[in-house]
Amino acid sequence: VIAGAPALNAALIGQPDGRARLETPALLLDLDAFEHNVARLAALAAEAGIGLLPHAKTHKSARIAKAQLAAGARAIGCAKAGELLALRAAGVGPLVLTAPVASRAKIAALARAAAEAPTGVVIDRPELAAAYGAATREASTTLDAYIDLDVGLGRFGVATPAEAVAIGRAILAEPGLRYAGVQAYQGLVQHIHGFAERAAANDAANAKLGAILDALAGAGMPATIVSGGGTGSHLLDARRRLLTEIQAGSYIFMDEGYQPVDFHGDGAPVFRTSLFVAVTVVAHSAPGFAITDAGSKSLAVDGPPPRVFRDGVEIGRIQWCGDEYGRVLPHPGQAAPPVGTVLECTVPHCDPTVNLHDAYHAVRGTVLEGIWPVEARGRAD
């Protein structure tokens, strides 16, 4: 059951000016920009002959996952077991959990989830292979298993060929696990602004990955799927072709953190900003600024401050003003908007912003086309 602003906004669906009349704060998805982004990366990957494993940590939405699968994605990545289980319950097909877990109950639930649709897991230690193997026996299912590699992030995964081979052997020893390949996510590369600097960092990660892939092949365990990369490295990965698929997440939305990244080395934009939070000016404290109804409970603050748009024109930036409020600082020459004005803010960081909302307000032009639940909201478990 969706309450609050999304419930009040349901009456605006299909109205010609619904976008401008939203109850706020409201998470807003510009469908033209979103569809452009999905199609752009799908076309780029198809042209390069590389696959896609779009990451649901960004959107937590069954509707969006299904759009990505319809555009040719092999499967959808999930960051947490709870996220995967919520999307599976909402009818999403092939899913891959891109992080190891350390809980018997979650391992059992993931093995059971494989009864409904293909399910993949990453494994960073032989004991985890044994635990997943036991759970698949219990559930009479099969899980796709990927050796998790650390190619520089220092978060999880193994960093040496010998450890990778040991995990591969542990996977092959379990009848309920199907050895699918490796995951190597180069997280530190993604947000490097300059193309050449990012390319150099990606090359360094790929050198580590290449050595491990050689060792696995030498041990009779060649990796069929080599999964990794993201929005920042997508073109580098498509050209290099060491990965067989790109795990891009943020490309569908484009947040402020990704705005300065020169994706293709020519300074030209590749993806359009599709995600906003609609806010209302609720108080006007002094000339030169206005107070909105959205603070850190509506917009994640771990990124550059939002830009603010009024009727499609950028009028300023938001300065944080507490949990529930923001202060519009107008650009030179722009007036502070009057109380009652609905504005649209870009988001500092898309993933945690989405996690603050129950629903997307899907808009096309000035029309509210639909309200889509964020099924995996809060599923950081």
Ligand SMILES: Cc1ncc(COP(=O)(O)O)c(C=O)c1O
């Ligand atoms: C394992 C993994 N894959 C893919 C992604 C998606 O990255 P991006 O949003 O930069 O495309 C992330 C993001 O943190 C991640 O942790």
